[in-house]
Amino acid sequence: MAMAATVRSSVTGFTRSLISTQRSTVARAVVCPNFTSSEHLRNFASGSAPKDVKVKVPVAMFGGSGNYASALFIAAAKANALEKVESELADFVSATTKASTFSQFMKDLAVPADIRVKAINEISTQAKFSDITKNFLVVLADNGRLRHVDTIAKRFSDLTMAHRGEVKAIVTTVIPLPAAEEKELKETLQEILGKGKKVHLEQKIDPSILGGLVVEFGQKVFDMSIKTRARQMERFLRDPVNFDA
Numbered sequence: 001m002a003m004a005a006t007v008r009s010s011v012t013g014f015t016r017s018l019i020s021t022q023r024s025t026v027a028r029a030v031v032c033p034n035f036t037s038s039e040h041l042r043n044f045a046s047g048s049a050p051k052d053v054k055v056k057v058p059v060a061m062f063g064g065s066g067n068y069a070s071a072l073f074i075a076a077a078k079a080n081a082l083e084k085v086e087s088e089l090a091d092f093v094s095a096t097t098k099a100s101t102f103s104q105f106m107k108d109l110a111v112p113a114d115i116r117v118k119a120i121n122e123i124s125t126q127a128k129f130s131d132i133t134k135n136f137l138v139v140l141a142d143n144g145r146l147r148h149v150d151t152i153a154k155r156f157s158d159l160t161m162a163h164r165g166e167v168k169a170i171v172t173t174v175i176p177l178p179a180a181e182e183k184e185l186k187e188t189l190q191e192i193l194g195k196g197k198k199v200h201l202e203q204k205i206d207p208s209i210l211g212g213l214v215v216e217f218g219q220k221v222f223d224m225s226i227k228t229r230a231r232q233m234e235r236f237l238r239d240p241v242n243f244d245a
Helices: 002-025 039-047 063-078 082-098 100-107 113-127 131-142 146-163 179-193 226-238
Strands: 166-173 198-205 212-217 220-225
Touching: 063 082, 063 131, 063 146, 082 100, 082 113, 082 131, 082 146, 100 113, 100 146, 113 131, 131 146, 146 166, 166 179, 179 198, 179 212, 212 226, 220 226
Parallel strands: 166 198
Antiparallel strands: 166 212, 212 220
């Protein structure tokens, strides 16, 4: 919690000092380097730790965000800093989503690369981020990809969960599950999963399902929502009845 508060304070403080400078220096749009073939990204993954350490990504990731997440995983794993980097990245994302001005700053491609890099360097220093997290965010800033940091963080989290042997289960309900019901559901899913894996349960609120719940577990979806049951009943009632059968 202390780290998260520090990051929020750093983001807010820098945003205030940056606004006047940003408005006076932004003159043209920045053409960003290629998303997947950036030499900075390749150097980051290969040069952030001893070269003799071999690391295998636990899950194949595709697309630009997947490439960045994989590069960060390799660098953090080599340095034995997966948990620290995951925590720092989550704190950064959380802080930036609560600072609307800085969030807009990250998404604005008209902001010159040197201004973006300066912002990340100052925030990372104030928040006391590890070198791996700081350097990674600098790569994103330099490549104009800070606007994708939320997606990249989620993909990185997927990799770290897979590394720990965790399987994500998303349960969707109208209101948050009571603690006892959440515990019971988690135990049930754990029994299905068996030993050697650990269930990581995430709750999602969606009033449109009307009631009941939907569980996404691995490649399976258990839809026990009232909305789905109502649709099934509607289809049943609409089907013609053959009284001569």
